[in-house]
Amino acid sequence: MARSRNQGPRLRSLAIVAVLALLAVLAARASAAPPGEREIYDADDGDDDLEPTVAAVDGPRAAPLGFAVPAPRSRLAPPLDVGAVVAAAYRAASLDGDPAPSWRTRTRLAALVPWVSARGGREAAWRDVDDPTLDYTDIYDVRATWHLDRLVFDPNEIRIEAMAVSRRRERRRVAEAAIHTYYEWLALLAAAGTSARWATRADEVHAELDAMTDGWFSTALARQPPAAKAR
DSSP: OHHHHHHHHHHHHHHHHHHHHHHHHHHHHHHTSOTTEEEEOOOSSOOSOOOOEEEEOOOGGGTTTTOOOOOOSOOSOOSSOHHHHHHHHHHHTTOSSOOHHHHHHHHHHGGGSOEEEEEEEEEEEEEOSSSOEEEEEEEEEEEEEOOGGGGTOOTHHHHHHHHHHHHHHHHHHHHHHHHHHHHHHHHHHHHTTTOHHHHHHHHHHHHHHHHHTTTHHHHHHHTSOHHHHHO
16 A cells, blocks of 8 residues: 555656656757748648748848748849949949058158258348448258158058958948848849739838949849849
8 A cells, every 4th residue: 555655646756757858848849940930821721730831031121021031933143243233332332442552552652752841030140340230141941851761661551451451341241231132132023923012122122222332223223134134
């Protein structure tokens, strides 16, 4: 009898441990799901055996609109080269060139240009003769000074290098934004035929590309042949 009484609490403890282990496994599987995906169930057929389909959810940019951006169905070449889009974004942001080499060259050559200083004055002289008089003489002083040590190193080179690093960092930021926005527009353009909301979002991203490239995007797209635009 004592043995049967001890088996009851032991079985209940094992059942509680099993339930807790099952809950831990389910929680781990739920947290391991990719954050950029969600399950969408089709409830039109009314069956209990609903098969989930996974749709990619757009990033924070599309979060206010509350819908997913599907991948483009067409595998054809895009209407514009992404490198041309990035180059246009560089030009619009005045980051298309690298003025640092020119700055360094002019900084070194500036050492060959002298610093010129000039000053003038008048000097009085006493003449001790029968009729004492004062003589005045105009004096002019012109000097030219060269700082040839700047041919080897100029302190402004440190500032030039810091500005060059900042420009490279800004170029990476502009390129990343242009590439992301352009491929988002391609995905939305491919999905625009399925729903009007995709077309509206595609127009919005198109306007962003125009602002990013100072109007170059629409102009370049209009020059493409109709076959390329239909892609």
